[in-house]
Amino acid sequence: AKDSKIFLNLRDFGDTMTHQPDRIWKMTNYLSSLPVEERITGIAFEDVGKFHKDLLGGWTKAVRKEMKRCGWRDGELIFHQHEQWGTMIGDVLEVLAMGATGIWAGLCAEGAAMGHADSCTTILNLIRLGNKKVQTKFNCKHLRDAAINVTKIVTGLPPAPRQPIYGERAIDMVFGFVFSGIADDVKSTLKASI
Numbered sequence: 159a160k161d162s163k164i165f166l167n168l169r170d171f172g173d174t175m176t177h178q179p180d181r182i183w184k185m186t187n188y189l190s191s192l193p194v195e196e197r198i199t200g201i202a203f204e205d206v207g208k209f210h211k212d213l214l215g216g217w218t219k220a221v222r223k224e225m226k227r228c229g230w231r232d233g234e235l236i237f238h239q240h241e242q243w244g245t246m247i248g249d250v251l252e253v254l255a256m257g258a259t260g261i262w263a264g265l266c267a268e269g270a271a272m273g274h275a276d277s278c279t280t281i282l283n284l285i286r287l288g289n290k291k292v293q294t295k296f297n298c299k300h301l302r303d304a305a306i307n308v309t310k311i312v313t314g315l316p317p318a319p320r321q322p323i324y325g326e327r328a329i330d331m332v333f334g335f336v337f338s339g340i341a342d343d344v345k346s347t348l349k350a351s352i
Contacts, residue, residue: 167202201236202262206242211249237253239263278302278323305324
């Protein structure tokens with residue numbers, strides 16, 4: 159269809175950048191140099207948690223620079239990060255900071271293998287870091303509830319209690335208290351001493 163969004167997915171991006179980077183450069187150059195009417199929407203690349211965010215960020219910056227150098231300024235460069243070592247959200251934020259235009263992700267972290275960097279956690283972290291664009295682009299008011307509901311639909315269970323942002327204990331961090339129980343203890347102690 160004319161309004162289709164076509165992406166080329168580079169599943170082995172990190173390994174290729176490590177061992178055969180010229181393949182990525184040739185492909186990026188080719189796609190970026192196509193006539194406007196023949197271009198696809200963009201490039202998607204992913205990591206299975208194998209590579210450090212500094213490498214991912216540097217590679218992202220280099221690919222984005224090549225896209226722009228060849229005239230593909232409106233080409234999308236989206237990233238998908240699998241969970242492996244507990245660094246997935248930090249990796250995604252680094253890649254976005256270095257030139258990726260978006261992420262390819264589900265609303266919640268449930269997914270293949272150990273899961274992936276979800277859009278709910280990523281978007282709310284972007285807001286926390288001061289990004290105003292996501293607040294106008296997405297209805298962020300209901301993201302947390304939506305992630306909870308999608309997790310329940312996919313797994314039949316609520317999110318893990320310690321799941322950042324939308325786990326049951328995530329709200330325990332409100333106002334800087336580590337656990338809501340601590341806040342309750344402080345209130346009880348204050349009332350008892352008055």
